[in-house]
Amino acid sequence: xxxxxxxxxxxVGLDFAPRMIAYATRRHADxxxxxxxxxxxxxxxxxxxxxxxxxxxFGMRNLADYGQGFAELxxxxxxxxxVVCLEIARRHTAVSxxxxxxxxxVVPLLGRVVGYGDAYAYLVRSAKAYPSPERIAEIMTDVGLxxxxxxxxxPGIVTAHVGVAEARRAAxxxxxxxxxxxxxxx
Numbered sequence: 001x002x003x004x005x006x007x008x009x010x011x012v013g014l015d016f017a018p019r020m021i022a023y024a025t026r027r028h029a030d031x032x033x034x035x036x037x038x039x040x041x042x043x044x045x046x047x048x049x050x051x052x053x054x055x056x057x058f059g060m061r062n063l064a065d066y067g068q069g070f071a072e073l074x075x076x077x078x079x080x081x082x083v084v085c086l087e088i089a090r091r092h093t094a095v096s097x098x099x100x101x102x103x104x105x106v107v108p109l110l111g112r113v114v115g116y117g118d119a120y121a122y123l124v125r126s127a128k129a130y131p132s133p134e135r136i137a138e139i140m141t142d143v144g145l146x147x148x149x150x151x152x153x154x155p156g157i158v159t160a161h162v163g164v165a166e167a168r169r170a171a172x173x174x175x176x177x178x179x180x181x182x183x184x185x186x
Contacts, residue, residue, distance in 0.1 A: 001055070002034035012046075014039045042068050046076045053077060055084040061130040070163075071143040077165040083145055085136065088127040089152065089159035104128075133159045 002011035011034045015021050021036045028034055039045045041056065041063055054073040063069040073083045104124055111120025131139070133150045136159075140148045145163030153160055 001053075002028070002031045006033055009033065009052075010035070012037060012051075014041065014044060016040055042072055044072055044076055048075055049078040049081075051076050051078065051081065053082045053084065055086070057086040058088065060085050060087050060136075061126045066131065066136070066139050067143055070140050070145065074143050074145055074163075074165050079165055079167045081165045083140070083163045083165060085140075085161040086153070087130060087136075087159055087161075089130075089133055089157065133161070136161055 002009075005011060011031075013021070013024055013034065013036045015024070015036070015038065018038050021038050024036045028036075037045060041059065042065065054077050056069070056073060060066060060069055070083065070085075073085075077083055108117065108120045108124055111117045111123075130136075137148045137150055140161060140163045144166050146166045148161065148163040150159055150161040152158065
């Protein structure tokens with residue numbers, strides 16, 4: 001995102017885990033227009049309508065309340081701005097059935113082999129529990145995102161949801177990886 005909004009825009013990354021923020025800060029030390037903040041995606045430390053866009057990538061399924069997560073993303077995006085969610089999806093296609101065998105059985109086994117069995121088992125559980133793309137689109141609409149659409153980036157494996165922040169209305173009050181971008185306004 002920092003490269004996409006350069007040279008006049010700014011990107012801000014937010015994560016619940018201080019170690020992730022420290023890693024990201026080191027990894028992207030060469031980018032002057034990016035900063036990283038420790039924070040909770042359900043209660044972000046940013047003013048209302050402070051970004052042109054917000055994206056959460058492979059983190060929504062980790063949140064305790066999807067509606068609150070989307071409401072918070074919407075809150076920090078200016079009217080007309082975009083909210084994007086990339087997440088593991090459980091679709092019922094031929095490709096997704098093959099991927100499900102890999103994901104449900106091979107990935108946890110590999111996790112145990114490399115010493116991260118619990119983390120990989122959680123990954124599988126959280127992906128299985130994540131709502132359908134249709135339900136996620138409904139949740140996004142319910143919190144005031146308009147023109148919500150979704151598509152698969154890899155058939156049946158990853159889904160991208162995109163919505164547009166409507167003019168402000170009453171929304172539910174408001175970790176996990178989140179990136180927000182403040183562009184040049186163009």
